[in-house]
Amino acid sequence: MENDDEEGGFFDKENLENPLYEKHLFSLSPAVDEVRHAIGVGETAGATAKLVGKTVANTAVIAAKLGWVTLKGVAATAEKLAAEAAKAAK
DSSP, X not given: OOOTTSTTXXXXXXXXXXXXXXXXXXXXXXXXXXXXXXXXHHHHHHHHHHHHHHXXXXXXXXXXXXXXXXXXXXXXXXXXXXXXXXXXXX
């Protein structure tokens, strides 16, 4: 498993400037460790459900942020195209 603090990891300076970076994403490492160290069916099922929930939550946050960035890009592109069309119409 990768360490997020290593060079080139998610917390690299380049990624901190990325609009998709979210410092409040769930850390999955502790949840993976809970699954790994769980004993018995009930404990394993609970730890796995926790891991899946955190993964789904992180995916939703990243998807929402990516959607927002995409929509902002579409709006900027539409403005440029409208300006070019107005110039061409004159």
